[in-house]
Amino acid sequence: MSRSIRLFTFAAPSRFFALSGFLLPWLWLAAIGFALAGLYMGFFVAPTDATQGDSYRIIFVHVPAAWMSMVLYLVMAGWAVFGWAANARLASMVARALAPTGAMFTFLALWTGALWGKPTWGTWWVWDARLTSELILLFLYLGYMALVESIDDVRRADHAGALLALVGAINVPIIYFSVKWWNTLHQGATISMTAAPKMAATMLNAMLLMTIAFWAYSFAVVFMRTRAIVLERERQAQWVIDLAAREAKEVK
Amino acid sequence: MNWGSLSEFLAMGGYGLYVWGSYGVVLVLMVAEPLLARHRYRQALGQVGQSIEQGD
Numbered sequence A: 001m002s003r004s005i006r007l008f009t010f011a012a013p014s015r016f017f018a019l020s021g022f023l024l025p026w027l028w029l030a031a032i033g034f035a036l037a038g039l040y041m042g043f044f045v046a047p048t049d050a051t052q053g054d055s056y057r058i059i060f061v062h063v064p065a066a067w068m069s070m071v072l073y074l075v076m077a078g079w080a081v082f083g084w085a086a087n088a089r090l091a092s093m094v095a096r097a098l099a100p101t102g103a104m105f106t107f108l109a110l111w112t113g114a115l116w117g118k119p120t121w122g123t124w125w126v127w128d129a130r131l132t133s134e135l136i137l138l139f140l141y142l143g144y145m146a147l148v149e150s151i152d153d154v155r156r157a158d159h160a161g162a163l164l165a166l167v168g169a170i171n172v173p174i175i176y177f178s179v180k181w182w183n184t185l186h187q188g189a190t191i192s193m194t195a196a197p198k199m200a201a202t203m204l205n206a207m208l209l210m211t212i213a214f215w216a217y218s219f220a221v222v223f224m225r226t227r228a229i230v231l232e233r234e235r236q237a238q239w240v241i242d243l244a245a246r247e248a249k250e251v252k
Numbered sequence B: 001m002n003w004g005s006l007s008e009f010l011a012m013g014g015y016g017l018y019v020w021g022s023y024g025v026v027l028v029l030m031v032a033e034p035l036l037a038r039h040r041y042r043q044a045l046g047q048v049g050q051s052i053e054q055g056d
Helices: A002-045 A054-085 A089-121 A129-150 A154-168 A171-181 A201-233 A238-251 B006-014 B016-053
Strands: none
Touching: A002 A054, A002 A089, A002 A201, A002 A238, A054 A089, A054 A129, A054 A154, A054 A171, A054 A201, A054 B006, A054 B016, A089 A129, A089 A154, A089 A201, A089 B016, A129 A154, A129 A171, A201 A238, A201 B016, A238 B016, B006 B016
C-alpha cells in the first residue's frame, strides 16, 4: 500500500521536472525575443503621443506588469486552492513559486505608474481606487509569502496560504473594475473586450508584444522556482537523489 | 524613426528621468529575479548532494 501511494505522489513532481526542464530554454528565448521586438516597436516605430509626449512610452511596461500582477494572483489562488482541496502537493508548490513573481510585477506596476503619474497628473501618488487596490494586492502577495514561510509544517502552511489567497482574490475584480465603479484619476481600461482599441495600432502592437514577453518570462521564472521548491521538499525521493547524483557527475 | 540622435533618444522629449527610471527598474528586477531563482535551485541541488554523501 505504502509503495503505490509513494509512486503516485512522486510521479507528478518528477514528470513536471522533466517537462519544465525541456520548456525552459524555449520560454527564455520567447521572453527575450518578444521583449526585443516590443521595445523596438515601442521606441522606434510607435510615434510620440500628441498630448503626453514621450512619457506615454512607460505604458509598454506599465500595462503588461499590471496585467501580470492580477493574472498571477488569480493563478496563484487557483493552484493554492486546488492543492488544498485535492491534496496535490505540486499545485501548492506552484502557488508558492508564483507569489514572488506576482509581487514583483505588482511593485513594477506601482513604480512605473508613479513615474508616469508625476509628469502627467503632477503627482507620484494619489489614494484613488485603482492605485489603492493595487497597493493592497502587493500587501496580499507579501502577506501570503510571510504566512506560508512562518508555519513550519509545509502542508499546514500550504493550507493556510490557500485560505488567505482565496479570500484575497476578491481584490482582483475590485482593481479591474475600480476605474468604472469609482471616479478615479487613473484612466479607464486600455483594452476592452467590447470596443475597438482607442490607441494607435503600432502602440497597441508594442504593448501586446511586451505582454507576450512578460507571460513567457513568468512561466520561465515560476518554473525555475518551482523546480527549486520541488528539490527542497522532495529530497528524500529516489528520483531527486538520482538527479542530484547525475548533476554532480556532470560538474566533475 | 523618432530620434535624430542618441542624446535625443536619451532625453525622451524631456521625460528621460521618468521613462528610463521606469525601464531601468523593470530591467534590474527582471534580471535579478531569475538569477535568485537559479541560485535557489543550485543551493537545493547541492543540499541533496550533501545528504547523499553523508549517507542518509
